[in-house]
Amino acid sequence: MTLVELTPRPSDRLATLPVVIIGAGPIGLAAAANLVERGIDFTVLEAGDDIADSMRAWGHTRLFSPWKHLVDPASTRLLEAAGWQVPSPERAPTGTELREGYLAPLAALDTIAGRIRTGTEVVGVAREGMDRTRTAGRDRTPFLVRIRTADGLDEIPARAVIDASGTYRSPNPLGSAGLEPLGRAEIEDLAEPALPDVLGVDRARFAGRHTTVVGAGHSAANTLLALVQLAREAPGTRVAWLIRNASAVRVSSSDDDGLPGRASLGARVEAAVRRGDIDVVDRFEIERVRRVDAGARLIGRRAGRAAAHDTDRIVNATGFRPELAMLREIRLELDEVVEAPARLAPLIDPNLHSCGTVAPHGFAELRHPEPGFFIVGMKSYGRAPTFLLKTGYEQVRSVTAWLGGDLGAATNVELELPATGVCSTSGGAGCCR
Template sequence: MTLVHPIRTADRADALTSLPVAIIGAGPTGLAAAAHLLERGIDVTVLEAGDEVASSVRDWGHIRLFSPWRLLVDPAARRLLEASGWTRPDEDRLPTGAELVERYVAPLAALEPLASRIRTGAEVVAVTRQGKDRTRTAARAATPFLVRVRTADGLEDLTARAVIDASGTWRTPNHLGSSGLDPLGFDEVAGDVTHALPDVRGRDRDRFAGRRALVVGAGHSAANTLLHLAALAREEPGTRITWAIRNATAVRVTTSEDDGLAARATIGRRVDDLVAAGRIEVLDRFEIVRLGRADDGAVRVVGARAGELVEHDADVIVNATGFRPDLDLLREIRLELDDVVEAPRRLAPLIDPNVHTCGTVEPHGFAELRQPEDGFFIVGMKSYGRAPTFLLATGYEQVRSIAAWLAGDLAAAADVRLELPATGVCSTGLATADPDGGAAACGSAGVERGPAPAAASASVADGCCG
């Protein structure tokens, strides 16, 4: 990628092909995009906001994916790695997020030609066209993209021939309120609210041990945390667990017994058993209205339940309500997004979580992901908007198709193929068969420390079913 400089109209076409493709995000999907493009002779610059590649995956590194290695390694990335002497992990084993980084993502990022093209600590704050806001149409498709990046040295503008946004949704969780907003009083207690999938038995143990935890959310991320909290409660007396859900039951968790990913399929039964044993209290049909402080300093949660206001006190709240795409950096890009899930409009019907599970999403590629802004694509978890049904294998096929299209290989771009495991209803987060309560997350991890049986773990990093 190059620093911005004026380009004469007559030179625009040649200038575009001489510029690299900007890839936002150095996670598994972003690096797969880079591998496919480089394999086709197209230069790239990968921009990662974190200080290390796969910074989001590292956040939930304690989680074990419920997808095995054979579904987690992109084909172009594998070719690069194997050429360097890389040894492929056991294809049937389920790695943790940390293992995914250590054995796959980090070695891939360290290889040339990738290493010299990755910039960490480079946060993309805006994407537009050079000299054109979203209202200007003349010669738009022939104008380079302008990518504004914030680094430790300040802001800089870079140009690119195309942009692939693989920045994910991990940094933008949904709000606690059923309205889609933070409840009244949230700012007063924000320090006692955690992101999804805290490491309750490791890094975050002191925050949860012997305290009252309220887990909010009805998907596998919530169930994952509940299972780990139950294990913590056996080790730390006084640890109390409450699960708040908006509906009468957590359908996405309790209807997953037919799941083709065995690790995820057990989660409903295990959580149900803990509820039946009284180890997890359930606040069903509970919608948070406001938050405040109780006399003892705890968080007082006021919610509507069966037409009445109910109070519940907790020392720490886990926000496991899902994720949404950060669209602020794309305000000057012309987008067609679904009104409901905020996914690319042609993709949305294929991933609607009211209809589809992770394994029933049809193969899709550049055609479904194209935007009115020629040369701009949203891929990976972010392409699914607010839908929790993403799989890493799906993201890899997305970027393979897009790379072929950018290279002018329309036949390969249109030949989209994807074989996914049959899955039950799913979301982000899951559970392992760890007898002590370790769980696995849905797209990229499953929680547990140390090795687990191959069929007993799950994940959250690659979105729904990792």
């Protein structure tokens, strides 16, 4: 792939079209800020009713990273020019604080606000008049982004597409085989997505009940600790932790962790397990679920033998995966294991790397056979959970430099991440925020 593949001549129609950014979360808005600085037109499409809509669902959760690791340099420059200041650099905010104190002001800037379309779901990306099998003239043909709004379907042409839609809306299934367990529809009203607000708006659904958290990552750990606190306040509340492995090493504490909040999380969960506040159901593989009276029964195998586990409620904290259906007509080159861009996958493989050992990378590692199309942010990591916002910010800085024809800046990628001893080399974990 060469630079000229997306550096159209002024007479080309491509030069008149915007870059379409899918998703108005931290990475999508950072891409917008970088394009503002380069004078490149863009449109941000957000499926939710407001920017960073998915973040509202887990806004009560405190991030591991402090403010200094959570703000994008280009976005910071634009905000500071408008009088904004970074909050306490060493303090870790909640999701709500990050959204309201940083992302909302960023999205409200005059250079960005008018280019954001909320309530706009992207349902497909293609080339105008071409399916994925046609090659001739492909790199000179505009993208076609199909959207769904309250008014129905529509299409937007684009010179390039940056997919920063994340993975929160695509959770992994409860089933240990990567599929939804048989009978899943029977217990739909008893299953919760990751990171419910146990001590806040969702309290009534958990108080006085037996809740089983499924998953071994940091999202599971946050929910377990909230449930332990609720059990102290609401009699009859019980907490179970169901995992596939013999131990939940992926949330263990470590003195080597450069993010103290993350290490503290693991230590607190370990202490709760030792105290007996959490009933650990280990080596359990879920195959099917069944409704039993007012609760659910998880059926499968434990340590190789047939087993069942009864509970009132289930929290699905099994992690996330990229939603790829809307990209069916785009020529993607994805790793066959983690579903990340093929050149990036070896750098982020959770069997080999933790959050702090990911090498700097940019447009070269994120490119696909489809010129001008990039997946960035958490979605670029596929099923690998070791993503940090700082990584995504460097990704979009490089990608937007390449879109602007600045090959030097695009290839000069630098990234200094906090050290970590937390993310295990034996499998995935929760998102390293």
